[in-house]
Amino acid sequence: MDSSDSRxxxxxxxxxxxxxxxxxxxxxxxxxxxLRATSAICTAFHNGIKELIPVSxxxxxxxxxxxGYLVGAxxxxxxxxxxxxxxxPYHYMKEELKDQTxxxxxxxxxxxxxxxxxxxxxxxxxxxxLDVLKHWLERQNKNxxxxxxxxxxxxxxxxxICAGAILDHLLATGNYRSEEDASIAAKxxxxxxxxxxxxxxxxxxxxxxxxxxxxxxDIKYCLTPNTAxxxxxxxxxxxxxxxxxxxxx
Amino acid sequence: MDSSDSRxxxxxxxxxxxxxxxxxxxxxxxxxxxLRATSAICTAFHNGIKELIPVSxxxxxxxxxxxGYLVGAxxxxxxxxxxxxxxxPYHYMKEELKDQTxxxxxxxxxxxxxxxxxxxxxxxxxxxxLDVLKHWLERQNKNxxxxxxxxxxxxxxxxxICAGAILDHLLATGNYRSEEDASIAAKxxxxxxxxxxxxxxxxxxxxxxxxxxxxxxDIKYCLTPNTAxxxxxxxxxxxxxxxxxxxxx
Numbered sequence: 001m002d003s004s005d006s007r008x009x010x011x012x013x014x015x016x017x018x019x020x021x022x023x024x025x026x027x028x029x030x031x032x033x034x035l036r037a038t039s040a041i042c043t044a045f046h047n048g049i050k051e052l053i054p055v056s057x058x059x060x061x062x063x064x065x066x067x068g069y070l071v072g073a074x075x076x077x078x079x080x081x082x083x084x085x086x087x088x089p090y091h092y093m094k095e096e097l098k099d100q101t102x103x104x105x106x107x108x109x110x111x112x113x114x115x116x117x118x119x120x121x122x123x124x125x126x127x128x129x130l131d132v133l134k135h136w137l138e139r140q141n142k143n144x145x146x147x148x149x150x151x152x153x154x155x156x157x158x159x160x161i162c163a164g165a166i167l168d169h170l171l172a173t174g175n176y177r178s179e180e181d182a183s184i185a186a187k188x189x190x191x192x193x194x195x196x197x198x199x200x201x202x203x204x205x206x207x208x209x210x211x212x213x214x215x216x217x218d219i220k221y222c223l224t225p226n227t228a229x230x231x232x233x234x235x236x237x238x239x240x241x242x243x244x245x246x247x248x249x
Numbered sequence: 250m251d252s253s254d255s256r257x258x259x260x261x262x263x264x265x266x267x268x269x270x271x272x273x274x275x276x277x278x279x280x281x282x283x284l285r286a287t288s289a290i291c292t293a294f295h296n297g298i299k300e301l302i303p304v305s306x307x308x309x310x311x312x313x314x315x316x317g318y319l320v321g322a323x324x325x326x327x328x329x330x331x332x333x334x335x336x337x338p339y340h341y342m343k344e345e346l347k348d349q350t351x352x353x354x355x356x357x358x359x360x361x362x363x364x365x366x367x368x369x370x371x372x373x374x375x376x377x378x379l380d381v382l383k384h385w386l387e388r389q390n391k392n393x394x395x396x397x398x399x400x401x402x403x404x405x406x407x408x409x410i411c412a413g414a415i416l417d418h419l420l421a422t423g424n425y426r427s428e429e430d431a432s433i434a435a436k437x438x439x440x441x442x443x444x445x446x447x448x449x450x451x452x453x454x455x456x457x458x459x460x461x462x463x464x465x466x467d468i469k470y471c472l473t474p475n476t477a478x479x480x481x482x483x484x485x486x487x488x489x490x491x492x493x494x495x496x497x498x
Contacts, residue, residue, distance in 0.1 A: 014263065014404060015267065017267060017270070018264065018266060018267070018402070018403070018404075019268065020400070021266070021402055021403055136353065151430070152270070153267070153270055154267065154270055154429060154430070154431065155267075155429075155430055155431040155434065156264060156430045157430045157433060157434060159429075180403060180404075181400070181403070181404055181405045181406045181409075181453055182403060182404040182451065184406060185404065185406060185409065185434070185438060188438060188439070188441060189434060189437060192437060192441060204430055204433065
């Protein structure tokens with residue numbers, strides 16, 4: 001509120017649907033889709049893929065398939081017919097994906113990436129890469145928006161808690177500030193969840209939805225912090241691991 | 250999730266901007282704008298006004314003014330030039346308003362009413378009428394959506410906490426269920442706020458905004474539960490107090 005305040009902003013947007021209310025003011029957009037797209041993407045890079053092209057539609061995914069790419073597509077929690085993988089992190093742990101270029105389209109996550117890229121530098125956030133990401137963000141000194149992918153444009157708890165964790169860390173450095181109530185709420189929700197994220201999210205609608213699809217192992221993996229300590233960052237139309245751009249910081 | 254579940258739904262929508270994702274499924278829409286439109290509306294009815302016509306635009310408000318109505322209009326927290334009152338509850342405590350018809354246009358609240366009325370029966374919610382409203386809702390056995398007006402389409406804490414209080418009560422009856430993560434979050438936020446709502450909202454952006462306008466007394470009034478135990482309900486184009494429709498329930 002103080003115009004002489006030189007700290008950078010960090011805020012949370014609960015849904016891609018609300019993104020147009022925010023996008024003018026931010027230099028870095030952290031796209032979050034904990035269950036499961038951004039967790040899967042971090043896992044893929046941690047397991048050595050070269051790059052990943054996120055596409056919004058199934059049609060685009062099929063075009064890449066025709067060109068011979070390895071292409072994944074997921075809708076409503078399931079692998080789309082005719083594609084080799086979806087957004088289970090376990091799909092991305094295979095040795096044969098090392099050094100490959102993948103293409104991926106998911107219900108919420110890859111669409112968020114493509115919305116966000118018009119507004120600022122996109123980086124990928126999840127609980128899987130939480131600590132390495134928050135320490136990297138801390139050093140950027142830029143205005144940061146955490147964009148929760150949600151579920152079909154609605155708010156979801158797991159993305160919000162991940163965003164709240166990032167925000168809580170950045171505010172604690174003293175170099176960042178938040179003004180929006182959504183950011184305050186995300187921080188409150190993270191603070192009540194942090195000692196038992198899996199238990200806290202027991203009631204989550206999206207978690208229940210995936211549990212119905214027998215994806216319990218995926219859920220446990222995605223809600224466990226720091227299993228894939230990498231930072232995927234968007235360069236042009238594709239994600240690369242940040243250390244492939246800059247050898248050391 | 251269980252299709253044999255006969256309980257009615259109660260959910261929370263964080264913003265009018267997200268309303269199109271919800272509106273098909275609900276019979277009662279509780280419109281909430283704690284700071285300050287719905288608190289002011291409850292206060293007006295508690296102080297004996299006959300009816301209140303909510304209008305979305307300043308132009309509509311001026312049309313009613315030309316016809317000789319008592320008209321209030323507020324934008325960005327201030328009374329609009331040329332109108333007699335805004336949305337401070339204190340404007341509605343005057344003796345001369347008794348039995349009158351008022352017209353009101355506010356930044357967020359009256360627009361929410363006009364969005365919601367296409368989807369179901371609109372009732373007015375605030376902390377001012379919290380207990381009487383939640384007990385009335387409990388007896389309806391219908392699907393209920395709490396629509397938070399937010400601030401310029403963004404999430405706000407005070408509306409969410411009010412919605413969470415309603416939801417917490419209805420779920421505790423055993424006759425209602427919630428499926429959405431937004432509803433779960435609203436309940437969590439209410440439970441952490443309930444012992445000290447004013448303190449909890451200290452950091453709220455909207456509260457800070459109003460404080461800058463020297464509206465501290467308004468804030469304290471609006472965040473104090475049960476000061477105006479009435480239920481304004483929309484009939485056609487105007488709000489009336491529910492007991493003027495039904496003498497006894």
